[in-house]
Every structure is written in C-alpha cells, then in structure tokens.
Amino acid sequence: MVKRSVRVYIEGGARGRVADSDFRRGWKIFLNELHLLARNNGYHSLEVVRGKGRSGTFESFIKHYINHPNDLCVLLVDAETDAPDGMRVWDVVAQREQDSWQRPKWATERHLYLMTYFVETWLLTDQDALQKYFRRGFNPRGLPITNLESRTKHEIENALSIATKKSTKGEYQHGQSHEIIGTVRTDRVKTLRHGRRLFETLGSLIQDEPED
Secondary structure (H helix, E strand, C coil), X not given: CCCCEEEEEECECCXXXXXXXXXXXXXXXXXXXHHHHHHCCCCCEEEEEECECHHHHHHHHXXXXXXXXXXXXXXEEECCXXXXXXXXXXXXXXXXXXXXXXXXXXXXXXXXXXXXXXHHHHHCCCHHHHHHHHCCCCCHHHCCCCCHHHCCHHHHXXXXXXXXXXXXXXXXXXXXXXXXXXXXXXXXXXXXXXXXXXXXXXXXXXXXXXXX
16 A cells, blocks of 8 residues: 655755754644644655755645655745735735746645745744743844734844844844744644644645535
C-alpha cells in the first residue's frame, strides 16, 4: 500500500547548514493539529517542504507530481499585499505583478494559503511567544494588536525592530520567524481570517469534504 502524505510547501527559511531541519521543525510543531488530522484520515504524515525563495517554492509546488504524485500538496506563502475578504487567493497572486502566478488546472482554492501580509503578522498574534524568544529587553508596547491583516509590511517590520532592538536576541531578523512560529499558539493565529482559513479549509481538504 502506498503511503500518502500531506505536503505543505512553505516559502522562506534562513541560511545555514541546519536551516532546512530547523525550518521544518518549527513549522511542523505549529501545524501539528493538521498533522494529527491527516493521520486520522488515512495519511502517513504531514510534511513541511521548505521552498526557500518565493518563486522556487511555487515551482516546487506545481511540479510536486514528479516526485510525489500520490501526495496531497498545498502551498503556503506570504501574500505580500492585501488579500481582502471575498477575493480568491489565486487572484491575489495572479494580480500581484511580481508573481503573476496562474492556478494549475488541477488546483482549487483549497490548495493555496496566504499569510497576510506576511508571516510576521502571524507572529504578532502571540506576544507571549515573542517575549519568550527575545527575553530581556523586549518591549511590546508599540506592537500593533488590532487589524493585523490590514497592517503593511513596513509598519510591522518597523514595530518589530523597535520592540526587539534592546532585547537579548537583538533586533528582529526575518530568518528568525521559523524559530518563533513553533511557539506561537494556533488559537491566536486563528483570530486572523487567513490564519483561520489555513486550519479550517486545509482541514476540510484533508478530510475530503466537498468544497464550498
């Protein structure tokens, strides 16, 4: 019997010898709820695939059938732009000039998930996780806590820089996100529309429920 997995192709990751394993470890912890759901629905596991660069992640996702033709494969990337309610996620990446990604014929809306505007938005949902990571000197007072998915990248990056610059870990670097995401509580991320969509909609796909 062929062992089928759920493969989540995720953009990003820091440089370094252990970057791949560290990236997968952090994200697998964060996605453990979906891993357990996959196990309960006939899949062997949920596997995180580190895509590194944005375009490379997309290319790996659309060509997954070459190496993993039997697996359920989905794509998780930063939106890099606004993704308003009612707009199809594939239209978001198709209309973004730097992407112009076209939905593969075999894919549906349930095969693409966006972090709006980017993964740091999800980190801000759990300031306790940020405090635990950056430790002494971390100052959360200027971090936004409302309307997070409408905050621009510049606004969030600037707020994180100010909040962390005097911390034990030093000023926040984008490559740290995969270290933090494993400690972020999923119930906090689910307060965001696109965060909730990842767990609910991918969950429905894993369970082979009809698409709305």
